Amino acid sequence: xxxxxxxxxxxxxxxxxxxxxxxxxxxxxxxxxxxxxxxxxxxxxxxxxxxxxxxxxxxxxxxxxxxxxxxxxxxxxxxxxxxxxxxxxxxxxxxxxxxxxxxxxxxxxxxxxxxxxxxxxxxxxxxxxxxxxxxxxxxxxxxxxxxxxxxxxxxxxxxxxxxxxxxxxxxxxxxxxxxxxxxxxxxxxxxxxxxxxxxxxxxxxxxxxxxxxxxxxxxxxxxxxxxxxxxxxx
Numbered sequence: 321x322x323x324x325x326x327x328x329x330x331x332x333x334x335x336x337x338x339x340x341x342x343x344x345x346x347x348x349x350x351x352x353x354x355x356x357x358x359x360x361x362x363x364x365x366x367x368x369x370x371x372x373x374x375x376x377x378x379x380x381x382x383x384x385x386x387x388x389x390x391x392x393x394x395x396x397x398x399x400x401x402x403x404x405x406x407x408x409x410x411x412x413x414x415x416x417x418x419x420x421x422x423x424x425x426x427x428x429x430x431x432x433x434x435x436x437x438x439x440x441x442x443x444x445x446x447x448x449x450x451x452x453x454x455x456x457x458x459x460x461x462x463x464x465x466x467x468x469x470x471x472x473x474x475x476x477x478x479x480x481x482x483x484x485x486x487x488x489x490x491x492x493x494x495x496x497x498x499x500x501x502x503x504x505x506x507x508x509x510x511x512x513x514x515x516x517x518x519x520x521x522x523x524x525x526x527x528x529x530x531x532x533x534x535x536x537x538x539x540x541x542x543x544x545x546x547x548x549x550x551x552x553x554x
Contacts, residue, residue, distance in 0.1 A: 393409065426551075435461050476537070481541050524539045
């Protein structure tokens with residue numbers, strides 16, 4: 321007579337757990353890779369420097385950087401024969417960004433709009449999007465500024481307009497800037513009053529002396545299709 325045994329659990333009951341764990345691991349790996357690319361965008365760094373900035377083990381940082389080099393997103397050079405290699409972004413990302421911008425529906429729509437505005441106003445016109453402590457010019461008609469130029473977010477008209485619509489970004493930039501040069505910064509209350517004023521009047525301005533570009537400007541926000549935060553300023 322056979323002794324009854326407990327049937328094994330259905331195989332399908334264990335797959336979701338393994339699948340969820342695998343997806344979580346992939347998400348974590350992807351997050352670290354994107355974070356490494358961000359850090360390299362601000363300048364070359366070594367394995368110990370990247371590990372310290374990301375708060376990960378050096379071996380993990382080394383594997384991550386080696387993978388980026390293998391995929392041609394980064395390059396490795398030696399400072400001297402004793403020190404380890406220094407890693408920097410490769411030109412591959414520049415080409416990737418160029419194709420990305422060219423393929424954006426926003427860029428195609430802006431081409432005719434900026435040309436018409438330039439003809440009517442007789443002045444340079446451009447659109448810019450947030451980029452850390454700056455705004456990045458992604459399309460223009462007439463110069464300056466040129467495409468790919470970075471303008472300071474806190475003093476350019478486009479930056480002020482986008483900061484007014486993005487409280488979290490505004491607070492992060494203000495806190496970081498005050499930590500670096502606290503004596504030269506306005507108070508948080510003043511920054512918030514300026515943002516409220518910009519939102520109420522619907523546009524932002526800059527004057528020539530604000531950041532030394534030798535010109536004045538006016539900016540408005542371009543709403544997104546989904547009604548969320550504006551992604552560019554004109």
